Amino acid sequence: MENITQHRFENGRPRPRRYHQARWDEPIIFELSTPGERGILVPPAEEDIKGAAGDVLARLPAGMRRRQAPALPELSQNRVLRHYLRLSQQNLGADLNIDIGQGTCTMKYNPKVNEQLGRQPKMTELHPRQHESTVTGILDIMTRMEAILKDVSGMDRVSFQPRGGSSAIYANAAIIRAYHESRGEAGQRDEIITTMFSHPSDAACAKLCGFKVITLYPGEQGYPSMDALAAVLSERTAGMMITNPEDTGIFNPDIARMVDMVHQVGGLCAYDQANANGLLGITRARDAGFDLCHFNLHKTFATPHACGGPAVGAMGVTEALAPFLPYPVVEASADGPRLAEAGALSIGKVGAWTGCASIVMRAYAWVMNLGADGLKAVSEMAVLNNNYLMKRLLELPGIEVPYTGNGPRIEQVRYSWQKLYEETGITTEQLGLRLADFGQHYWTSHHPYVVPQPATLEPTEAYSMKDIDEYVDTLAHVVDEAYRQPELVASAPHNCPIHQINDECLDDPERWAVTWRGYQRKLAGRQA
Template structure:
């Protein structure tokens, strides 16, 4: 592939960049709009009179007044202070599947034939995008083996909420909703598998792992009852272990009449290898923005593809995309539907990119994606635990092959040096690599680190990552205070108080919120 790079002398730009509102100077303009000719004024008439008084601004908009040159400088500075998948070896974000997103697909979504479409156009004028929706639904149906799909959910969690809503509607129509009020999940499944059923009004029972780190099947047998509405489970779970008894879990829940939902957020490990249908599931979802090669874009835009068996298809959100033999059309005539789960239909740009990615990969390419992801992960974790002092991985006595990711633990290093996983996470930025992901809360694995080296990464990329973590571990044993106070060469610095992240009163996500809260924020 090439040479293994070790960015020992990396140093990121740190511009101490102000907020753009702090750069504002009254009267400065980036564009000088010319005064219209009198003929144009006469033809347009009183434009404001056409706007209802209730919709008119009482004050001028509070916009920063900055020249074009300084806007360009500002955004360039911010870009230089940012780490992302285009700049770094992005193995760090376990469970996120940070694969390469082909830039040619950006050309597709920027094409004005697509980008200027409006979701309220008549169906006759949007046959192309409806066909892509229909074709991509066929793809996820084939990958899952299930009968019907919708692309309406705006992300993975949203697709899981769609599943919870369908479970609710299913039991409501059967007249058993009051009785069927419990949904079972597992502790190492994605947290949304507990959160969304709770949001939908169900009680949640969470299964703990057995001594091998797998969901405890005996605990499941004790948990199921006539109150069981469904089970929601991820497989492989977020620690990277595939539950080989997943079909038995489905059988146990089906025996008491419950439904089974398969959270396939970690589907990169088994594309073309295993399907929801053969495991017996009634429903599943895919995180389109993860598994099918589209940008995450700062936690969005996302898209969730939800699939189900025919018996549940009538509950899908409206509209579904149908074809009458002549044309594609959105079908709103669905009396049993749960209704809409979001405005319009799906995140169109994500779906177009994903469709292009799948068509470029083909059937063999999807299977190869899974194979390489698992090979990469096993190469990385075996070399890390052999070469990096103080690092191990969860449930080492479990002989199952790790799938597309591994949850590691720095507990030994922390006990030896006092350097915890958050310090190591910060220090990694000093080597030009984005901080890694630790674990969902609460941490069941002490001092966790979760890595996912998906199919986009070469052996050289993996070796670079191994070198960096090996060096940081050596630093922790030699100079723990230096590591504790990292990063030193990145644009960001160690926060004095991480607790602010858990205090909404100190969040300021907009300039207006900052103006209201700045005295409290600065005092803290």
């Protein structure tokens, strides 16, 4: 009898997984529309209901009323189902492939029991306009999750209102601005310090808040020197917004001293802990002297990324900065949890309501399942996995790790394929496209490419040694192809529904459209 598993192994190790993604020539859903076709027939309102409701549009200003019904696609239920299932077959995700390659984004397994909790009717049928006395259950979970994050960060108050990491970074920058305004120093303190390997949103959000951004570049060890920081500190310093470990995975051992130096000139310090997967139970923002911080629940706390949303950037502050938090916040009281409204110093809203409640509940369930010891074990395993991945990758030709001599990396590493590029002409982007032919994900880095030909990989605690070995062995196969058959790698992907695109199109707004209606308008304009 033939050994049906023999073809999957070579020299005792699994071969790269054979993979070919579905490719449907699937129209846009608007093109599938057939006038009059329906997926569900909504019964007309009964006369007594109409009479009780009255003119439901009367309170809307005339300028806000549609002149005609929206041109929504008209399809039967089975055609809708086929359409979206076909599209789903042309995607990859954390439940289908090993997402080690999504560095800085901490892709990890989202427990399905938590998904069931998040989708139960008791959660999905809540409405943000319900009276707080009818939603004490979810408000109680928010106060409990706040207490957990206070323990993890050392901060005194936490808000779940920001809708993601960048939203929380913006809120932190707004609080820094409001704090100095309250002291009459807003006009003087107009500079925010960040670092090149901090997340780009730290600079972007500070700029959006009206600050001048000063970026510190890495020294020989991968993080800025104390002298570089001292040279930019002044009476104009409003604060420092920094990631640590930075996106290289290097933990800055001088971080507490840097925070102290900023404090000495009157600035505040915000800790970007969006990716705290290597820090839980090991170090805290407050222990390094920070005034503000934030966590991405959709990274560190194992809730869905969902293509950038829903998400929560939980922001924590010291007691001194609590009056500046966006409101409402949830507070415990003798009568149970309640919503506290804005004070005079609040920066106002940065998102609707109190935040994405279902994501907070998923994160709470994840933490309660693990406990304090489990959270620390998550970080220890993430660091172990990352350093095992680095050891395996350094066995491959053409790869290097910049800024060596710092000891183990924390939760990720930014690698460089510059040597491979010089020897084969294959770029890091081309490696990633070829890796997609084997059902694996791969990410380069934020621009600019300070590390030449970069790749940022992060295994998290969710992946086993076998997963890591499979990922490395697949990448090793692609690297071998780069040396033996560079044209094969350069022309990838071959097994995906979409092959190479013309990058030049992305720089020409006349050649793309973000909506179907926009496309139709541009097309009509050209035909005219």
